[in-house]
Amino acid sequence: MTRRKEEDEAKPYTSGGRRRVSRRDFLKAGGTGLAGAALLGAAGCGGGQGGSSGGGGGSASRPIQVTTQQDIPHTDPALAYDTLSWPVVHATFVTLITYNQSAQGFVPWAATEVPKPENGGHKYVFNIRKGMKFTNGEPVNAQAFKYAIERILNPKTKSPVADFYTNIVGGAAYRKNPKGDVKGIKVLSPYKIEFDLEKPDQTFLQTIAIPPASAVPQKAVEKAGPDFDTHPVGSGPFMVKQFSHGSKLILVKNKDYKNPTSAPETTEAKAGEIDITIGLSPTTEIQRVESGQADYALDFPSAQYNQVKNNPKYKSYIKSAVSNTLFYLFYNVQQKPFTDPKVRLAFQYAIDKKRIAQVLAGMVVPTNQILPPHMPGYDPSIKGYPYDPEKARSLLKEAGYGNGFHIDFWDQNTSDEPKVDQVIQNNLSQIGVKMTLHSISFSEWISKIESGKAQAGVGAWSQDFPDPSDFLDVLFNSNQIPTNNQSHYSNKTVDKELAQALIETNHKKRLAMYQKIQRQILADNPIVPLYNQKAVYFVNPKLKGTDIHPVFYQIYQQWYLT
Amino acid sequence: MGLAIFLIMILVAILAPVLARYNPDIQFRNGLTATGSPLPPSGRFWLGTDPLGRDLYSRLVYGARTSMEVAILANIISTIIGVVIGAVAGFFGGIVDTLLMRFTDVMMSFPVLLFAAFLSVALKPGLKVVIFVIGFVSWFYLARIVRGEILSVKNRDYVDAARSIGVSRFRILIRHLLPQVYGQIIVYVTLGFSTTVLYEAILSFLGIGVQPPTPSWGNLISDGDQYLTSAPWIAVFPGIAVAITVLGLNLLGDGLRDALDPRK
Numbered sequence: 001m002t003r004r005k006e007e008d009e010a011k012p013y014t015s016g017g018r019r020r021v022s023r024r025d026f027l028k029a030g031g032t033g034l035a036g037a038a039l040l041g042a043a044g045c046g047g048g049q050g051g052s053s054g055g056g057g058g059s060a061s062r063p064i065q066v067t068t069q070q071d072i073p074h075t076d077p078a079l080a081y082d083t084l085s086w087p088v089v090h091a092t093f094v095t096l097i098t099y100n101q102s103a104q105g106f107v108p109w110a111a112t113e114v115p116k117p118e119n120g121g122h123k124y125v126f127n128i129r130k131g132m133k134f135t136n137g138e139p140v141n142a143q144a145f146k147y148a149i150e151r152i153l154n155p156k157t158k159s160p161v162a163d164f165y166t167n168i169v170g171g172a173a174y175r176k177n178p179k180g181d182v183k184g185i186k187v188l189s190p191y192k193i194e195f196d197l198e199k200p201d202q203t204f205l206q207t208i209a210i211p212p213a214s215a216v217p218q219k220a221v222e223k224a225g226p227d228f229d230t231h232p233v234g235s236g237p238f239m240v241k242q243f244s245h246g247s248k249l250i251l252v253k254n255k256d257y258k259n260p261t262s263a264p265e266t267t268e269a270k271a272g273e274i275d276i277t278i279g280l281s282p283t284t285e286i287q288r289v290e291s292g293q294a295d296y297a298l299d300f301p302s303a304q305y306n307q308v309k310n311n312p313k314y315k316s317y318i319k320s321a322v323s324n325t326l327f328y329l330f331y332n333v334q335q336k337p338f339t340d341p342k343v344r345l346a347f348q349y350a351i352d353k354k355r356i357a358q359v360l361a362g363m364v365v366p367t368n369q370i371l372p373p374h375m376p377g378y379d380p381s382i383k384g385y386p387y388d389p390e391k392a393r394s395l396l397k398e399a400g401y402g403n404g405f406h407i408d409f410w411d412q413n414t415s416d417e418p419k420v421d422q423v424i425q426n427n428l429s430q431i432g433v434k435m436t437l438h439s440i441s442f443s444e445w446i447s448k449i450e451s452g453k454a455q456a457g458v459g460a461w462s463q464d465f466p467d468p469s470d471f472l473d474v475l476f477n478s479n480q481i482p483t484n485n486q487s488h489y490s491n492k493t494v495d496k497e498l499a500q501a502l503i504e505t506n507h508k509k510r511l512a513m514y515q516k517i518q519r520q521i522l523a524d525n526p527i528v529p530l531y532n533q534k535a536v537y538f539v540n541p542k543l544k545g546t547d548i549h550p551v552f553y554q555i556y557q558q559w560y561l562t
Numbered sequence: 563m564g565l566a567i568f569l570i571m572i573l574v575a576i577l578a579p580v581l582a583r584y585n586p587d588i589q590f591r592n593g594l595t596a597t598g599s600p601l602p603p604s605g606r607f608w609l610g611t612d613p614l615g616r617d618l619y620s621r622l623v624y625g626a627r628t629s630m631e632v633a634i635l636a637n638i639i640s641t642i643i644g645v646v647i648g649a650v651a652g653f654f655g656g657i658v659d660t661l662l663m664r665f666t667d668v669m670m671s672f673p674v675l676l677f678a679a680f681l682s683v684a685l686k687p688g689l690k691v692v693i694f695v696i697g698f699v700s701w702f703y704l705a706r707i708v709r710g711e712i713l714s715v716k717n718r719d720y721v722d723a724a725r726s727i728g729v730s731r732f733r734i735l736i737r738h739l740l741p742q743v744y745g746q747i748i749v750y751v752t753l754g755f756s757t758t759v760l761y762e763a764i765l766s767f768l769g770i771g772v773q774p775p776t777p778s779w780g781n782l783i784s785d786g787d788q789y790l791t792s793a794p795w796i797a798v799f800p801g802i803a804v805a806i807t808v809l810g811l812n813l814l815g816d817g818l819r820d821a822l823d824p825r826k
Contacts, residue, residue: 283788303613303788306599355589359614361598413769422614422775426589439773 063250063273064543064559067285068298071246071278076229077214078152081160083462083553084298086211091251091269091556092234093214094140096126096193097205098265103466103550104376106209107265110140114205121200121505124208128191129260134217134235142193144215146185151221152212154178164207169196200503202510206465210551237269237557249276251556270545270560286538289317295540295561296554302361302416305536309361320536321548322365324372324463326471329424329528330486331456337405338456344525346395348385350431351528355387356423360416364531370471370518372532374550377468377514382522384529392431404432410448410457413439420458420530452482458530459486466550468514473498476521489526565817567810568752574623575630582620583608586777590615600793610795612785621777622799628778629807632693632771633758639697640758641704641751645740648708653716653735663709670702678761682770692771696761704750711743745822749815756811763804779804 072088074080080089090098096111106114111126118125132140152159153166153174166172169184184196197204207213220233230243238251253269260266277294286304288294308314329351331338338344353366368384371377396402407428411421418439425435435456440448448454461484464470474480477498478490494517501513535548545558574581584590593607593615594600601611609618651662681695715721716739724734765771766780767787774781779800786796 283790301788302598303792306597306789307792309597310599355591358594358596358598359589418774419614423589425775426587426614429587437774439769 061561063275064271064296064561065288065294066274066276066296066298067280067288067294068276068278069280069282069285070299072243072249072276074229075232075240075243075249077148077212077216077232078157078159078161079229080211087552087554087556088240088249088251089211089214089234090236090552091238092232092236092240092254093211093216094132094235095209095211095214096128096145097209099209099549099551100263100265101547101549106205107263108261109266110145110215110260117200117204117505121202121503122197123194124197124204125188125192125194128193130191132235132260133256134215134220134233135239135254135256136217136220136233138217138219139190140215140235141190142187143190144217145193145213146181146187147218147221148214148216149185150174150178150182151216153182159212161207161210161212164210164212167197167199167201167204169198172198200505202502202504203465203467203469206467210465237267238274241273246279248278250274251276264558267557269557271556274556274559289538289540290314292540295543296546296559297538298554300536300538302359302363302419304538305361305363308538314538316541317538318536319539319546319548320363320534322373323533323535323548324375324466324550325460325533326367326370326372326475327364327420327458327460327530327533328370329456329530330459330526331407332454332486332488333524333526334488334490335455337399337401340399341525342395342399343401345385346392346399346431347528348392348525349388349395350392350433351424351427351530352387353530355427356420357531359419359423360531363534363536365534366531367529369522369529370475370527371468371514372463372471375463375466375468375471377511377518379515379518382519389427389430396431396433401432404434406434406436408438408455409435410438410440410445410454412442412445412458417458424458449486450483452488454482454486457486459527463550468511468518469498469502472514472517472521473502476526487526489521489524491520491524494520565814567806568814571626571807571810572630575627578623578627582617582623584617584620586616586621586624587775588616590617593617600789600796602793603795609799610793612782612796613789613793618782618796618799621782622779622803625777625779625782625800626803628689628772628776629759629762629780629804632689632696632762632778633755635693636696636700636758636762637751637755639694640700640754641747643697644701644704645708645743645747647701648705648710649712649735649740649743651705652709652712653731653739655713659709663706666702666705669699672699674699675761675764678765679768679770682765687765687770687773689772689776692762692765696758696765700754700758700761704747704754707746707750708743711746712739715739715742749819749822752811752818753815756808756815759804759807759811763800 068084070084072084073082074085075088075092077089077093080086094110096109097106097114098109100107108114110128110132112129115124115126128142134140149165151157153162153171155175155178162175166175168182170182171184174182186194188194215235217233221228224231232240235257237254237257239254240249241252242248242250251274253272257268259268282299282301282304285294285297285299286308289297333339333344357364357366369379369382409421411417421437421439425437428435461471461475474484476485476489476494478485478495481488481490497513497517501510501517504510504513535553539546542562543559544562545560549555590611593611600613601607603610607617607619609622612618612621647662647666651659678695678699682691685691721734721738724738762771762778763780763783766778767784769784771780772778782800783797786793789796
């Protein structure tokens with residue numbers, strides 16, 4: 001999903017296959033960069049969490065202060081598809097099921113239990129709890145969920161996640177022509193909903209757990225029109241009291257929300273109010289947390305990290321976890337010189353990933369594979385290639401490029417990206433490859449990628465949900481060329497295997513299939529995997545409950561001040 | 563004094579390869595601490611290193627070259643435009659003058675830097691673009707000065723005399739009128755120089771001037787902007803360099819203006 005660190009509109013869709021925007025975020029440095037360090041949380045940062053249940057209500061004495069450089073794009077579930085919007089939606093709306101603390105499994109939320117797939121994976125039935133209401137009084141029932149998904153599929157909504165739901169019977173047709181309703185979403189009774197799928201899909205429950213699939217109140221939505229995105233009406237632990245784009249977003253506890261289970265994942269809001277101040281430079285954000293004016297800085301670029309990491313006073317302020325993201329060097333494998341496997345192999349030896357990690361102050365972890373460490377299917381046995389410029393040079397010579405060649409390289413010009421690009425440029429110049437660096441804005445970069453004309457560059461992807469298909473299918477399926485598959489990698493065998501793995505119902509077998517696919521892709525060297533980003537945040541140690549969640553990163557309803 | 567500073571800067575720019583200790587693009591393995599922080603000034607790296615482990619002193623010296631190059635070329639462009647427009651307006655008078663001067667007024671009323679920034683982005687940032695853009699936004703004042711001078715001399719007796727014996731208007735302009743203005747041109751070119759140095763620094767600082775990895779004082783400051791408290795040398799030294807150069811050029815320009823003041 002897109003790390004929402006750019007003022008960007010929801011991306012349009014391509015037909016066929018799920019199309020998601022690559023996550024291009026990184027540190028934004030003050031005037032020039034993007035902060036981005038905050039990243040994606042990786043699973044498991046969880047460690048014994050539970051503590052946040054009960055006890056709650058700590059003294060919600062003063063509002064918790066959060067800062068962010070970038071604006072929060074959306075509070076409407078149907079439009080939210082980035083790392084700034086999702087935590088807000090997750091705090092203010094309710095989904096049928098949600099992720100557990102490690103994001104490796106689900107817990108029921110509006111549903112009474114997590115359903116098992118029926119009918120060979122073609123059918124899911126959810127029983128919904130009675131008594132949950134939206135803040136305007138409308139009930140959270142089967143119809144509210146049906147309406148929510150249909151609204152996403154409706155082309156007028158321009159939802160960036162519509163393609164997640166086209167596998168529902170009638171969904172694809174509704175996407176083109178929103179007449180009548182989606183036959184595959186059946187309201188069996190006011191509190192019982194059934195989803196029928198065209199093909200069994202192991203990621204279906206993921207798509208029901210993510211914030212966009214939250215129930216929304218039809219009357220309020222129709223009345224508010226586009227205003228719903230700044231004045232949302234939800235049923236979750238918090239309500240949006242005020243949202244001024246570019247300035248402030250204020251969450252206040254929803255007194256009518258009661259935890260329907262005893263699980264910490266579905267807790268009431270532990271704090272009375274959370275104020276998010278928008279538009280500060282990362283330097284200011286860090287200063288505010290240092291001085292106590294703010295409690296949680298959403299941006300923490302390497303420059304600021306450098307400033308505080310050696311100061312023992314701030315050791316307890318730094319929260320970090322490896323996140324499920326991948327940054328990689330791509331090149332168009334359908335054009336010379338990258339059609340030659342020796343050239344692609346040379347690039348594997350040419351890049352000094354450890355140096356990149358050093359330059360980024362250790363905020364990233366070098367990697368040699370596509371799947372991030374906390375992703376099911378991650379393969380610790382993959383060794384990858386060591387940094388060996390000599391070997392790279394000799395490979396190029398063997399391939400007939402003893403005199404090197406020139407490439408055009410495209411990347412986003414946000415804070416830490418130019419640094420990474422310059423290390424790469426330096427590495428490549430050591431093997432005789434001259435790289436012209438085009439450092440452009442995020443939206444320009446997206447356009448360039450979408451045009452299919454980017455010869456090489458750095459790509460990034462952050463998980464939508466913890467499933468290997470979310471990386472392997474999205475980044476390497478030929479139907480994702482060129483937007484998410486920037487290398488133009490096209491391998492019919494891999495495409496077929498990806499389709500088979502998607503519907504395989506045996507969990508173990510499925511993971512093994514993805515591991516095989518990953519090995520096959522890596523053997524073709526369509527990219528140079530660079531690193532996984534650490535999610536690092538600068539947080540007042542008095543603020544508790546802030547463990548980084550792999551899908552949501554921040555779970556606002558679990559926070560409280562001591 | 564100003565002249566001295568100016569000459570020193572030019573010398574530094576020209577002699578950069580000699581004065582620099584290392585290639586400015588080398589990212590030294592030991593140019594960063596183990597945890598990736600830039601190094602402070604030391605025997606190895608006289609002015610410390612930048613966030614990529616490159617020698618700041620070498621980059622500063624090469625940066626002088628880039629900044630001077632941009633400033634000089636941009637200045638040439640703006641001088642040509644300014645002199646041509648001013649001379650034509652002053653000499654021909656009438657509607658030509660009105661049109662050109664109104665045009666100049668309009669251009670002057672734009673917030674110059676914003677306009678330059680906008681142009682740079684629209685034309686895709688880079689060395690050639692930044693030279694052209696700065697040149698394009700720096701001619702207004704010179705045009706007015708030139709026009710004023712031309713106006714004040716064109717009605718002199720010797721001009722009438724030349725016309726009456728059939729000298730073409732063009733020759734009068736070039737051979738008789740413009741030379742009166744050279745003095746003024748030199749003064750304002752020098753002063754304009756300081757502005758172009760500053761503009762280059764600002765545009766490169768914003769990321770829309772000279773592109774990495776080519777060093778220029780502006781983008782060195784930009785590199786260091788995020789490190790002001792943890793590694794201040796990265797931004798401070800180029801900042802001082804810009805300040806001294808601009809100061810020197812201003813002193814030089816003022817000095818020239820005084821020296822060439824016709825009232826003396």
